[in-house]
Amino acid sequence: MKKSHKIILSIITLGVLFWGSTPLAQAMHIMEGYLPPKYCIIWGVISLPFLAAGWFSIKKTLAEHRRSITILAIAGAFIFVISSLKIPSVTGSCSHMTGTGLGAILFGASSVSILGFIVLIFQAILLAHGGLTTLGANTFSMAIAGPIVSIGIYKLCQALKVNKYVGIFLAAFIGDLFTYCVTSVQLALAYPSAQGGVAASAIKFLTVFAPTQLPLAIVEGLLTVLIIIALETYATTELTDIGFVKEG
Amino acid sequence: MEKWIVLSAMFLLTILVFVVKRRNGRRHGERAHEHRHSFGHKHGGLISIDYLAYSSKIRHWNPTFKVILSVLTIILCIALNNVYVSIVVILAMAYLVIKVGGLALHDYLSVLAIPLAFILISIFAIVIDFSDQPIGIYHLYLGFGYLYTTMAMLKYGVFLMLKVIAAISGLQLMILTTPSSEVISVMKKAHVPKDFIALMNMIYRYIFILLDVFAKMKNSAESRLGYRDFKTSCYTFGGVASNMLVLSLKKAGAYYDAMEARCYDGELMFLEEDKKVEIRLIVPAAVYVLCLLLLWYLTR
Amino acid sequence: MKNRILKVDDLHYVYGNGKLALDGVSVEIFEGEKIAVIGANGSGKSTFFLNLNGVYTPAHGEIIYREMLVNKKNLNELRKNVGIVFQEADNQIIASTVRAEVGFGPMNLRLPKEEVIKRVKEALAYMNLSGFEDRPPHYLSGGEKKRVSIADIVAMKPEVMIFDEPTVSLDPQNAMLLEEVLLKLGGEDKTVLISTHDVDFAYRWAERVLVFCNGKIIADGTPLDVFQNMEILKLTNLKQPTMMEVYNVLVEKKILPDTQAYPKKVQELKAVLDDCAVLLSG
Ligand SMILES: Nc1ncnc2c1ncn2[C@@H]1O[C@H](COP(=O)(O)OP(=O)(O)O)[C@@H](O)[C@H]1O
Numbered sequence: 001m002k003k004s005h006k007i008i009l010s011i012i013t014l015g016v017l018f019w020g021s022t023p024l025a026q027a028m029h030i031m032e033g034y035l036p037p038k039y040c041i042i043w044g045v046i047s048l049p050f051l052a053a054g055w056f057s058i059k060k061t062l063a064e065h066r067r068s069i070t071i072l073a074i075a076g077a078f079i080f081v082i083s084s085l086k087i088p089s090v091t092g093s094c095s096h097m098t099g100t101g102l103g104a105i106l107f108g109a110s111s112v113s114i115l116g117f118i119v120l121i122f123q124a125i126l127l128a129h130g131g132l133t134t135l136g137a138n139t140f141s142m143a144i145a146g147p148i149v150s151i152g153i154y155k156l157c158q159a160l161k162v163n164k165y166v167g168i169f170l171a172a173f174i175g176d177l178f179t180y181c182v183t184s185v186q187l188a189l190a191y192p193s194a195q196g197g198v199a200a201s202a203i204k205f206l207t208v209f210a211p212t213q214l215p216l217a218i219v220e221g222l223l224t225v226l227i228i229i230a231l232e233t234y235a236t237t238e239l240t241d242i243g244f245v246k247e248g
Numbered sequence: 249m250e251k252w253i254v255l256s257a258m259f260l261l262t263i264l265v266f267v268v269k270r271r272n273g274r275r276h277g278e279r280a281h282e283h284r285h286s287f288g289h290k291h292g293g294l295i296s297i298d299y300l301a302y303s304s305k306i307r308h309w310n311p312t313f314k315v316i317l318s319v320l321t322i323i324l325c326i327a328l329n330n331v332y333v334s335i336v337v338i339l340a341m342a343y344l345v346i347k348v349g350g351l352a353l354h355d356y357l358s359v360l361a362i363p364l365a366f367i368l369i370s371i372f373a374i375v376i377d378f379s380d381q382p383i384g385i386y387h388l389y390l391g392f393g394y395l396y397t398t399m400a401m402l403k404y405g406v407f408l409m410l411k412v413i414a415a416i417s418g419l420q421l422m423i424l425t426t427p428s429s430e431v432i433s434v435m436k437k438a439h440v441p442k443d444f445i446a447l448m449n450m451i452y453r454y455i456f457i458l459l460d461v462f463a464k465m466k467n468s469a470e471s472r473l474g475y476r477d478f479k480t481s482c483y484t485f486g487g488v489a490s491n492m493l494v495l496s497l498k499k500a501g502a503y504y505d506a507m508e509a510r511c512y513d514g515e516l517m518f519l520e521e522d523k524k525v526e527i528r529l530i531v532p533a534a535v536y537v538l539c540l541l542l543l544w545y546l547t548r
Numbered sequence: 549m550k551n552r553i554l555k556v557d558d559l560h561y562v563y564g565n566g567k568l569a570l571d572g573v574s575v576e577i578f579e580g581e582k583i584a585v586i587g588a589n590g591s592g593k594s595t596f597f598l599n600l601n602g603v604y605t606p607a608h609g610e611i612i613y614r615e616m617l618v619n620k621k622n623l624n625e626l627r628k629n630v631g632i633v634f635q636e637a638d639n640q641i642i643a644s645t646v647r648a649e650v651g652f653g654p655m656n657l658r659l660p661k662e663e664v665i666k667r668v669k670e671a672l673a674y675m676n677l678s679g680f681e682d683r684p685p686h687y688l689s690g691g692e693k694k695r696v697s698i699a700d701i702v703a704m705k706p707e708v709m710i711f712d713e714p715t716v717s718l719d720p721q722n723a724m725l726l727e728e729v730l731l732k733l734g735g736e737d738k739t740v741l742i743s744t745h746d747v748d749f750a751y752r753w754a755e756r757v758l759v760f761c762n763g764k765i766i767a768d769g770t771p772l773d774v775f776q777n778m779e780i781l782k783l784t785n786l787k788q789p790t791m792m793e794v795y796n797v798l799v800e801k802k803i804l805p806d807t808q809a810y811p812k813k814v815q816e817l818k819a820v821l822d823d824c825a826v827l828l829s830g
């Protein structure tokens with residue numbers, strides 16, 4: 001094949017790829033059917049202890065205050081709705097937040113694991129984002145790893161006396177990036193590159209998803225800060241109820 | 249034969265890309281005419297799948313049957329990992345949901361196209377690879393090495409794509425014919441913990457309440473030019489989102505009071521309709537599963 | 549004398565934030581009464597209702613249901629027999645199909661499934677909602693949601709039905725439907741309490757009016773007594789029902805003799821005028 005042909009071909013491929021993909025920048029849900037059975041099971045098993053921990057923490061809350069069940073449910077519905085809304089974007093493309101960083105900061109990482117898990121189920125059945133067999137992998141990256149990192153960064157920033165809003169931005173931003181990295185690694189483990197193995201494959205996945213995920217992480221960070229600022233001006237009683245104010 | 253498969257898969261992909269493009273085009277149109285909803289109901293087409301499931305002609309089928317059939321199909325797709333199985337599944341599911349379930353082809357395709365971006369990008373990452381040698385059928389010199397692909401990798405990518413689409417078709421059978429409340433009732437039958445089921449039921453209900461609140465606030469913000477540019481949009485979004493949360497949290501107590509007023513004592517119990525599993529459905533389903541297994545056995 | 553269903557004695561209720569919402573409410577309610585509860589926003593009507601149904605526990609005072617003093621243990625007996633239709637249907641509707649929603653109360657009463665199914669069917673027919681069983685509430689209109697929220701309570705067959713500001717969010721047609729339902733319930737000798745800001749409605753429908761102001765009942769009597777009491781009307785910023793005003797004007801203009809036979813509906817006014825015409829001409 002001639003060199004010019006090759007260049008034209010690659011340009012066309014890339015063009016089609018971005019033409020097809022940029023309008024839909026959303027969290028990286030691994031879709032149904034993408035992971036081989038082995039990895040579906042492995043990620044499910046890895047997520048299990050975290051989910052169990054989250055479940056016991058929720059059970060404990062409910063045993064103490066049965067009434068918190070409606071608050072928890074609203075929190076879950078909120079995460080779902082936030083992640084299904086079109087967010088403002090500079091390019092006019094259609095993007096969505098993950099909402100898990102915000103959820104973790106507001107509701108705590110342990111309840112977010114369960115709420116995030118439920119949200120992922122609803123995203124699969126109401127929005128066709130993600131899937132059932134990939135639920136384990138998606139739960140790990142979005143409802144466990146991301147929120148834990150978010151909460152870690154948030155606490156760290158508090159300890160280091162970083163400006164609160166910078167801390168919140170970093171928490172949401174890095175939590176999002178971490179989710180994106182974990183998902184890329186999950187994909188790479190399932191589909192290692194013939195030449196370079198898992199590492200090379202991970203780099204490939206990181207690269208191809210970067211154009212949609214990096215801007216998304218920044219916007220997610222910004223919006224999380226804006227939402228929290230707005231929340232603080234509105235209502236402190238409700239925030240105390242869900243435990244945000246006493247932490248923050 | 250396999251060449252044909254690759255070619256037709258490419259064709260299918262083109263159609264999908266076309267559909268998703270049209271869908272997005274329509275979404276942009278909708279922004280201008282806020283009242284033109286793609287599926288003729290409120291919530292701005294955001295959760296159209298729920299509405300499609302509710303309008304399906306096979307909604308009255310036993311939900312457990314549908315969920316099992318759907319999950320079994322997905323599992324067979326990924327476990328057998330066979331391109332012929334994938335193709336049969338894609339066709340069978342489309343037949344069930346479109347022909348028997350009475351869904352418009354266009355709606356079916358647009359739901360199928362939702363994960364399209366992800367499919368395209370992740371398959372792209374699989375069919376190309378780096379090397380320091382100019383190998384494969386196509387290669388591109390990048391300065392530090394070659395980006396290349398081989399016929400085998402292309403075939404692998406296309407087959408993977410078919411498998412993914414087949415699995416998603418399997419999922420569609422469930423989500424496009426069974427309302428979520430019924431899916432939850434099936435989970436309950438599978439002995440998922442009661443509080444988990446209760447949370448799911450409530451979250452499902454509150455999602456729509458929140459969306460209503462959001463739609464109202466968004467419209468009023470829009471009427472006050474809250475979305476004029478990117479910066480304003482961000483502020484508006486933050487304000488609307490937080491307001492939505494605060495308003496609903498304020499009502500959390502009222503929701504619980506209303507349940508207690510009707511003698512709720514901590515265990516959420518709903519009346520469900522018993523839908524019989526008909527032999528008429530089970531037999532063809534069993535034949536279908538056996539056919540898939542046979543097909544896999546013959547083409548192994 | 550009719551049998552007493554509920555007796556409320558010196559009820560005080562304080563919200564978590566320290567707000568005293570009920571400040572010594574005492575009232576007796578008898579079988580088959582049709583009571584309108586009026587009072588400005590924040591005067592304590594909803595709080596009173598939630599105490600009547602046992603969702604709120606009073607800080608002080610007691611509620612006696614029939615002969616039973618309500619306490620923690622027999623609370624469910626009270627909730628079973630006093631049903632509330634909440635002001636906002638969206639706050640009340642919890643299930644994701646109409647069938648499950650209307651069946652929620654009967655299920656909580658631990659009735660056998662056949663009975664629950666029967667009651668759901670009846671309640672839906674009663675509210676003109678047959679065929680809506682599988683509909684999710686999020687695809688219902690506001691009026692339909694309100695009807696579902698009433699069917700919720702009808703299915704529980706309580707002795708006392710409470711409606712908290714039922715007409716607020718309804719269009720005229722649905723408001724009329726609601727009034728028909730209320731008449732139907734009245735015909736069945738149900739005890740009904742309704743809070744409302746619509747004095748005309750209270751005047752024409754109720755047998756008895758309770759007026760709330762700052763957590764207290766400041767008037768309790770027949771609509772005629774209450775709406776003739778200018779002091780009360782002034783205190784609560786309410787105006788007199790139109791029918792009463794019209795009658796008063798007619799008496800003032802000497803078109804009608806002052807027999808205190810206040811008409812409740814336009815037809816009755818017409819009848820009074822006809823009678824009077826007969827009298828004058830005859
Ligand atoms: N959940 C609550 N927490 C604190 N105060 C409340 C709450 N609900 C109502 N109140 C207060 O109690 C008073 C009575 O309210 P309510 O019974 O709702 O009145 P009404 O139904 O007559 O409008 C009001 O002053 C109101 O502000």
Ligand SMILES: [Mg+2]
Pocket residue numbers: 590593594595635712713
């Ligand atoms: Mg009220």
